[in-house]
Amino acid sequence: MKMQLKPEDKKKVREIISAMKEGKEFLLTAHRNIDGDAIGSELAFYSMLKKMGKKAVIVNQDRTPAIYRFLPFAGKVKVSGMGVTPDKPDVSIVIDCGSPERTGKVFSLIKKSRVVINIDHHFSNSGFASINWINHRFSATGEMAYFILSYGGRMLTKKEAECLYTAILTDTGGFIHNISPYTMGIAQNLVAAGAEPEQIARNVYFEKPLRSVKLLSLCLNTLQFDRQNKFCWMKVDRDMYRQTGTKEEDTEGFVDLLAKIKEANIVFFLKEFGKGVKASLRSKGNFDVERIAAQFGGGGHKRAAGCYFENISIEQAEKKVLSAIRKNR
Ligand SMILES: [Mn+2]
Structure with a gap:
């Protein structure tokens, strides 16, 4: 299914893609008390950047909740203050975050980077970055990430599809609230790219110790x-x-x-x-x-x-x- 963006959103996607092409060393982060949308989007971007031959590190303030540890690349996520983090990231991508302070301790790392990209669907976002793509009409940041990952006809890998499907599934409370006209179309494309709804739902919702x-x-x-x-x-x-x-x-x-x-x-x-x-x-x-x-x-x-x-x-x-x-x- 072909998904169409509004011209102003298309422009933002193009801006972000060119910043991703220019950048060398990336820091990916999201809000403290990390959720499925934030982690799923981070991991999908991580995969995309690696495929582009870039250096990328994901650093979050808090540990990944157990229910998201099944996601591809989840083992790559670093918790701030633990392990090696980039000294001076070239580009920071801040995901699903209304303000940079919401990243908690990672804020100090963001401040050191040359370019900051802010991708978010929260209604109140201060537009704190050098490149801001903010649109509260998207049900999840994962939807916005989908448009970046599939830009120019790029095919999503199965792993990327799993990450983004999880992002959208969880931020809509299981495809219940905040559904935009894009949501189901994107989900369809993610399933076509290999995301398995039953397996993902089982991991996220139906297994409790x-x-x-x-x-x-x-x-x-x-x-x-x-x-x-x-x-x-x-x-x-x-x-x-x-x-x-x-x-x-x-x-x-x-x-x-x-x-x-x-x-x-x-x-x-x-x-x-x-x-x-x-x-x-x-x-x-x-x-x-x-x-x-x-x-x-x-x-x-x-x-x-x-x-x-x-x-x-x-x-x-x-x-x-x-x-x-x-x-x-
Ligand atoms: Mn979100």
Whole structure:
């Protein structure tokens, strides 16, 4: 299926391609608390750059979540502060990131590069780079990456198709929300290029270690409902990790379960993470959870957002999020 871009988007793709041709050493990065869209797009770009004979390194602030470690090239991803990173990258490609600060510790590396390319579909993107391709009409940055990878009739490899299919699948919540007219056409082309929907969905959604389900059972005991304001929340503390032998990453999907509660219009999930607390928020109606996350230095989309509270107890974080939601309700 032939996919057509609008002229202004085509122009951006051409600009990015020529910067990729000119560049020698690339740094690929994305937002902290990395998700499927960000990691899938990074890996696809990594493959493309390698095929072009370029040097490329992927550096992220956080470790790749376990559910994405099946992806091709996932073993190449470096976590900032660990392993060798480029001293002075020629070109940085910042993916799925509303602001450069959202890359966390990788920001200091980006600042050293000659050219910064910003590819993103978030509504609020500051246009911080030398080349900015920002368009919130795309359901995922993976869709934008698709147009770059297939530029000039370039054929995608099976591995690249798997990465981009995963990016789009996860950012649309399983091809459910934010579907643009491009989404299904691109997915069709990715399947034609070798992506296997069943195998990818199994890796991402349908395999959960027993310890994670045990953690969920403890977490569900904390479930609360604000009847008046119609929102639900639950939390995971360090003691629960200890009791079940789990880690922070074993909470994958917990917030999506919360979002299924019919009576709630807004939900949020809190977990103790490192020295602080991570919050994930979801909204079903018009309530903008990105605004809440942004108050605390986070970001995301209107209906799905997140933020991190440094050096704070889970009770304090809970109070802050509750009062922010109630104030804006
Ligand atoms: Mn995204």
